[in-house]
Amino acid sequence: MRQPSVIARRVAAASVSLVMAAGAAACGPKDNDAKGSGGDSTPRKGGTLTVLNSEPQADFDPARLYTSGGGNVPSLVFRTLTTRNRENGAAGSEVVPDLATDTGRPNKDATVWTYTLKKGLEFEDGTPITSADVKYGIERSFAPELSGGAPYLRDWLVGAAGYQGPYKDEKGLSSIETPDARTIVFHLNKPEGEFPYLATQTQFTPVPKSKDTGTKYESHPVSSGPYKVVRNENDGEHLVLERNPNWSAATDTERKAYPETIDVRSGLDSSVINQRLSASQGADAAAVTTDTNLGPAELARVGGDKALAARVGTGHFGYTNYIAFNPTVKPFDDPRVRQAIAYAIDRSSVVNAAGGSALAEPATTFLPNQKSFGYTPYDPFPAGKAGDPAKARELLKQAGHGNGLTITLTHSNDKNFETSPEIATALQDALKKAGITVRLQGLEDNDYRDKTHSVKTEPGFFLAHWGADWPSGGPFLAPIFDGRQIVKDGANFNTGLLNDKSVNDEIDAINKLTDLDAAAKRWGALDKKIGDKALVVPLFHPVYKRLYGKDVKNIVISDWTGVLDISQVAVK
Numbered sequence: 001m002r003q004p005s006v007i008a009r010r011v012a013a014a015s016v017s018l019v020m021a022a023g024a025a026a027c028g029p030k031d032n033d034a035k036g037s038g039g040d041s042t043p044r045k046g047g048t049l050t051v052l053n054s055e056p057q058a059d060f061d062p063a064r065l066y067t068s069g070g071g072n073v074p075s076l077v078f079r080t081l082t083t084r085n086r087e088n089g090a091a092g093s094e095v096v097p098d099l100a101t102d103t104g105r106p107n108k109d110a111t112v113w114t115y116t117l118k119k120g121l122e123f124e125d126g127t128p129i130t131s132a133d134v135k136y137g138i139e140r141s142f143a144p145e146l147s148g149g150a151p152y153l154r155d156w157l158v159g160a161a162g163y164q165g166p167y168k169d170e171k172g173l174s175s176i177e178t179p180d181a182r183t184i185v186f187h188l189n190k191p192e193g194e195f196p197y198l199a200t201q202t203q204f205t206p207v208p209k210s211k212d213t214g215t216k217y218e219s220h221p222v223s224s225g226p227y228k229v230v231r232n233e234n235d236g237e238h239l240v241l242e243r244n245p246n247w248s249a250a251t252d253t254e255r256k257a258y259p260e261t262i263d264v265r266s267g268l269d270s271s272v273i274n275q276r277l278s279a280s281q282g283a284d285a286a287a288v289t290t291d292t293n294l295g296p297a298e299l300a301r302v303g304g305d306k307a308l309a310a311r312v313g314t315g316h317f318g319y320t321n322y323i324a325f326n327p328t329v330k331p332f333d334d335p336r337v338r339q340a341i342a343y344a345i346d347r348s349s350v351v352n353a354a355g356g357s358a359l360a361e362p363a364t365t366f367l368p369n370q371k372s373f374g375y376t377p378y379d380p381f382p383a384g385k386a387g388d389p390a391k392a393r394e395l396l397k398q399a400g401h402g403n404g405l406t407i408t409l410t411h412s413n414d415k416n417f418e419t420s421p422e423i424a425t426a427l428q429d430a431l432k433k434a435g436i437t438v439r440l441q442g443l444e445d446n447d448y449r450d451k452t453h454s455v456k457t458e459p460g461f462f463l464a465h466w467g468a469d470w471p472s473g474g475p476f477l478a479p480i481f482d483g484r485q486i487v488k489d490g491a492n493f494n495t496g497l498l499n500d501k502s503v504n505d506e507i508d509a510i511n512k513l514t515d516l517d518a519a520a521k522r523w524g525a526l527d528k529k530i531g532d533k534a535l536v537v538p539l540f541h542p543v544y545k546r547l548y549g550k551d552v553k554n555i556v557i558s559d560w561t562g563v564l565d566i567s568q569v570a571v572k
Helices: 004-021 131-140 152-156 214-219 270-279 282-286 296-303 335-344 347-353 389-398 421-432 445-452 474-481 501-511 516-531
Strands: 048-052 082-084 095-097 112-116 176-180 183-187 227-233 238-243 261-265 312-315 319-325 360-362 405-412 436-443 461-467 536-542 544-547
Touching: 048 270, 048 282, 131 176, 131 183, 214 227, 270 282, 270 544, 335 389, 335 421, 335 436, 335 536, 347 360, 347 421, 347 536, 405 421, 405 445, 421 436, 436 445, 461 474, 474 501, 474 516, 501 516
Parallel strands: 048 261, 405 436, 405 461
Antiparallel strands: 082 095, 112 183, 176 183, 227 238, 238 261, 312 544, 319 461, 319 536, 360 536
């Protein structure tokens, strides 16, 4: 069983970081390439790519990062056993080999996974990359002083729960075997058919033990990718990467590595970033952003300028904004009340509050509307785009609230957050039509998180959001609906406190599948089954619009991250 307090906290942190800070960015179809490159759509090596971001690329150590963090900057330096397919859209949701020759070979029940490293792999100093380096890189991620990365391995690996890393225990993890320099074997506590997805996480980056400097390693981590770190100022505020001469494209079919230099500058105001990309002057003509979205007003201005509009791409990341109910709080213990609210929701007004249809898509499913998640279209409480107040009133009457109902909706006061006051107000107005008076309780962001993530203080009715570490229904549904992940003394994300044996058993059954397409169909069916319980009301899936400089070409972005893939970009 997972350690839900740790996993849920890190998954949510990664999701918020990815979407709101370094998150899902611009992507356009490949026929947009020429539009951003002066008419020449042929990518060529050379030049400097500038990255303009709001958030710094902090803690640049593979033990402390998520693969998707930082808008793909880490994947330029850190290679892993597997990686995401570097293609546009849905094709980019596939897991493919990276350092390994394949995506992994499971035993019969998916509790043992074996990988073989490709031949000819080298670190930036020319020394060979071995399976022992991968094992050590994983083990150091367990060190308390290097916390911050994805925590799944602590739960999945045999004997890893209490492991404190190689600085305190040089024996290492016996559940990771390296029978020879190119072979690495993982022994798991339980079947995990999605282990190839996990192997994309940066903890699977090889680290040479002799070069490990502990907490100082982030200033100059040893590269296994096409670029190496030559400057890291103010903990990632200014990061400069230059070509790694010992990287071989023959061993890496995913990263194109066209620019000679990558200059990452962070800590910038979002409006300044968009202004600079819009003007596209000097070095900014060869610039991109991986964390700054266009807002409604900016989109309106861009829409009136054909040249600018040609430099805006659209990205999707597996993410859902929703209403959460705590069924232990009255009147939400009555499913008819929860259903009434679901019928009363006006998703059109919610989408408008979220920035309009260009930035949000109405949602009736908890799973994002992407095939890789197992998306199965359904609406358990069909009320159209504007809601069905009459149906809501009927249900309220059945529940004993024929004269109406007064409830409190908790949300964050952060206007840049998906739980913003604007969305809360849109819900308040819609529910009023059904005879439901909604009092708004706005909290500062830290207070909002503390209150909604604690079983002891969780309100009955609040705004929430969730994103996945990889494009599958597993990391989307399990933390929110697996009863074994309810945390009574820590960060809890199973907001509906659902502990249904049939749901838990189905999660376990799907986790055993190594056929990811078959697993996706089962996740979709489970999503529908859970949706009927009205423990959450999906509101919308966000859409991301990003500008890029006029001399940038080969724009590729996948549905895995929703982030412009720097490893594919070329500059004029």
